[in-house]
Every structure is written in structure tokens, then in C-alpha cells.
Amino acid sequence: MALEIKPSQALRLWHQVNLDLVHDAQPDLSVRQVAILLTIYLDLPPHTVRGLAARLGVTKPVITRALDSMGKLGLVTRRRDENDRRNVVIQRTVAGALAVERLADMVTRRAREQGPG
Amino acid sequence: MALEIKPSQALRLWHQVNLDLVHDAQPDLSVRQVAILLTIYLDLPPHTVRGLAARLGVTKPVITRALDSMGKLGLVTRRRDENDRRNVVIQRTVAGALAVERLADMVTRRAREQGPG
DNA sequence: GGATAATGATACGGCCCCGTAACGATCGGG
DNA sequence: CCCGATCGTTACGGGGCCGTATCATTATCC
Numbered sequence: 001m002a003l004e005i006k007p008s009q010a011l012r013l014w015h016q017v018n019l020d021l022v023h024d025a026q027p028d029l030s031v032r033q034v035a036i037l038l039t040i041y042l043d044l045p046p047h048t049v050r051g052l053a054a055r056l057g058v059t060k061p062v063i064t065r066a067l068d069s070m071g072k073l074g075l076v077t078r079r080r081d082e083n084d085r086r087n088v089v090i091q092r093t094v095a096g097a098l099a100v101e102r103l104a105d106m107v108t109r110r111a112r113e114q115g116p117g
Numbered sequence: 118m119a120l121e122i123k124p125s126q127a128l129r130l131w132h133q134v135n136l137d138l139v140h141d142a143q144p145d146l147s148v149r150q151v152a153i154l155l156t157i158y159l160d161l162p163p164h165t166v167r168g169l170a171a172r173l174g175v176t177k178p179v180i181t182r183a184l185d186s187m188g189k190l191g192l193v194t195r196r197r198d199e200n201d202r203r204n205v206v207i208q209r210t211v212a213g214a215l216a217v218e219r220l221a222d223m224v225t226r227r228a229r230e231q232g233p234g
Numbered sequence: 235g236g237a238t239a240a241t242g243a244t245a246c247g248g249c250c251c252c253g254t255a256a257c258g259a260t261c262g263g264g
Numbered sequence: 265c266c267c268g269a270t271c272g273t274t275a276c277g278g279g280g281c282c283g284t285a286t287c288a289t290t291a292t293c294c
Contacts, residue, residue: 005225
């Protein structure tokens with residue numbers, strides 16, 4: 001059962017949510033950071049730097065830096081993989097889960113506000 | 118007739134579209150730039166720096182700089198208001214309209230791909 | 235064990251964005 | 265007129281992200 005949505009509704013939805021994101025005090029995450037964060041919270045673990053880089057089609061330093069900054073915000077954590085100590089496993093946090101949930105509420109609420117066409 | 122959407126669908130939609138935005142070669146716009154761009158293309162003209170700043174709740178230099186960079190990308194244009202030469206009227210462009218349309222298609226297509234719950 | 239490969243982090247130079255403050259241009263009221 | 269208010273822009277100092285190249289650490293394979 002796919003979501004039936006018209007282009008004009010899609011645009012208004014994207015507009016409203018982006019306005020909400022600008023308005024709320026939280027620091028704006030970049031498009032890449034959002035893509036990484038949601039991949040971590042929606043795709044099945046485990047998540048590695050290499051894997052995220054491949055999924056997003058960007059270089060590894062992009063992931064490392066994004067994890068650094070989102071780590072400072074408490075949205076994710078890193079842990080060495082004890083089975084293969086070259087790997088780093090990215091883990092979810094309570095704060096990160098809350099941030100994702102807030103985003104879901106934002107999108108859902110704005111979607112419900114959209115009128116026809 | 119509001120859009121019926123579940124939080125998990127909303128999150129997957131936001132995730133997919135952000136992944137698309139990262140993947141496509143176009144330079145990533147910031148959240149603020151997207152909010153400005155869509156305000157210009159969805160809200161009724163005329164649009165001024167001051168008005169956009171108020172709508173987004175940010176300072177005027179933020180708008181000026183965003184218009185500079187989006188202007189370089191050909192997404193918007195500026196023109197002096199001849200009635201009150203202090204004002205600047207922001208105008209739409211063909212390239213900007215195409216970019217907005219592409220975004221609408223992206224969101225619409227990804228929405229249709231979302232399964233239940 | 236030693237060479238090779240793979241993983242994630244770091245260094246570097248460059249560019250863009252931020253907020254505050256100040257600025258020039260323009261309008262409007264007295 | 266002239267003074268104050270308004271508009272958009274610019275200057276400044278600071279911080280973040282980018283891609284490339286390089287690095288240390290760890291695993292693998294012969």
C-alpha cells in the first residue's frame with residue numbers, strides 16, 4: 001500500500017519540514033549527516049565506516065568526520081570491533097533515537113496538514 | 118484530505134530522499150538554502166530579503182549569502198524594486214523551477230515506494 | 235614470519251557558512 | 265532640507281565540511 005502523494009503536496013511537505021528544521025534551535029545537520037544518521041537508525045546493524053561510505057557513495061573521511069561531529073552531539077557512538085580490530089562499529093544512542101523520533105513526528109505531522117493537490 | 122502516513126513511513130521517506138540528494142551529483146544545498154528556495158517557489162511573490170529573513174527566523178546576512186550562492190547556481194535572481202529602491206525583489210528562474218520540480222519528483226517517487234508501516 | 239591488503243583516522247589546503255557589527259543607499263516626516 | 269528609520273550588503277573572526285593523500289594498526293596469505 002504505497003503512499004499516494006501529489007508533487008505539489010510533496011513540495012509543501014518538504015518545505016514545511018525544512019522550515020521547522022531551520023526554526024528549531026537544534027544545530028542544522030547537513031544532508032550527508034542526516035543520510036548517515038538515518039542509515040544507522042533504520043538499516044540493520046552492524047554499521048561500519050566503510051559500509052556507510054559505500055552506501056552513501058562518499059569517501060571514508062566524510063563518514064569519519066560526520067561521526068566525529070554527531071558524536072559530539074551525542075547522536076552516535078563508536079566502538080572497536082573485537083573480532084576484527086581494524087573495524088569500528090557505529091552504535092545508536094538514546095539521544096540519537098530521540099532525535100530520529102522527533103524528525104519522524106515532524107514529517108508525520110506536516111504530512112497530515114497537507115491539503116489536496 | 119490529509120496525507121495518511123505512519124512515523125516509520127515518514128522516516129523511510131526522509132531517509133531515501135536524503136540518500137538520493139547525496140547520490141546525485143548536484144551540490145548539496147544546506148537546510149536553510151532549501152527552505153529559502155522553496156519559500157521563493159511556493160509562496161506568493163514578491164519576496165524580499167527582509168521578508169525571507171522573518172519567515173525563516175534568521176538574520177538578513179544569512180539570506181543575502183544564500184541568495185549569492187544560489188544565484189551562482191542559477192537558481193534565483195535579484196532585481197532592485199524601482200518603486201522603493203531600498204528593496205530587492207527575488208525572482209524565480211527556469212533552472213530554479215527545474216530544480217524544484219526534480220525535488221518534487223524525487224519525494225513523490227520515494228513516497229510511492231514506501232510499503233505499509 | 236614477512237609481504238600484502240584492508241580499515242579507519244589524520245593532515246592539508248581550500249571553500250562555504252555563521253553571527254555580530256558596521257556600512258552606503260534610499261525613503262519619509264517635520 | 266535634514267534627520268532618523270529602513271533596506272540590503274559587506275567586513276570580520278571563527279568554525280565546519282570537502283577531497284586527496286598519507287598514516288598507523290590490524291588481519292591475511294604464502
